[in-house]
Amino acid sequence: MNTEEIKHLAKLSGLELNPAEMALISEEMRAILLLVGKLQAVDTAGVDPLFHPIALIEELSQPFRIDQVTETDLRDVNMACAPAVHEGLFLVPKVIE
Numbered sequence: 001m002n003t004e005e006i007k008h009l010a011k012l013s014g015l016e017l018n019p020a021e022m023a024l025i026s027e028e029m030r031a032i033l034l035l036v037g038k039l040q041a042v043d044t045a046g047v048d049p050l051f052h053p054i055a056l057i058e059e060l061s062q063p064f065r066i067d068q069v070t071e072t073d074l075r076d077v078n079m080a081c082a083p084a085v086h087e088g089l090f091l092v093p094k095v096i097e
Contacts, residue, residue, distance in 0.1 A: 001026055001030055006029065
C-alpha cells in the first residue's frame with residue numbers, strides 16, 4: 001500500500017497523519033494485506049462453512065424461551081408525560097422541510 005492510498009484513506013477517515021505515522025501505518029497495512037493473501041491461498045474446497053467455531057468441538061443447540069406475555073400494556077402511563085400525543089402516538093415537531 002503506497003503513501004497516496006494511505007493519505008486517501010486518512011482523508012476519508014478524517015484523520016491527520018504525520019509522516020512517521022504514515023510510515024508505520026504503511027508497514028502495518030502491508031503486513032495485514034500479506035496475511036489476507038495467505039488466508040486466501042488456503043484451499044477450502046470441500047470444507048463446510050461453520051455458523052459458529054464451537055460447532056467444531058461440540059453440538060450446539062439454541063435454547064429458546066417460552067413465548068409468553070410478561071409485561072402489561074403501559075401505553076397510557078408512558079404517554080402521560082409526553083408534551084403532545086395523537087391517537088396513542090408521540091407527536092414531534094417537523095424538522096425536515
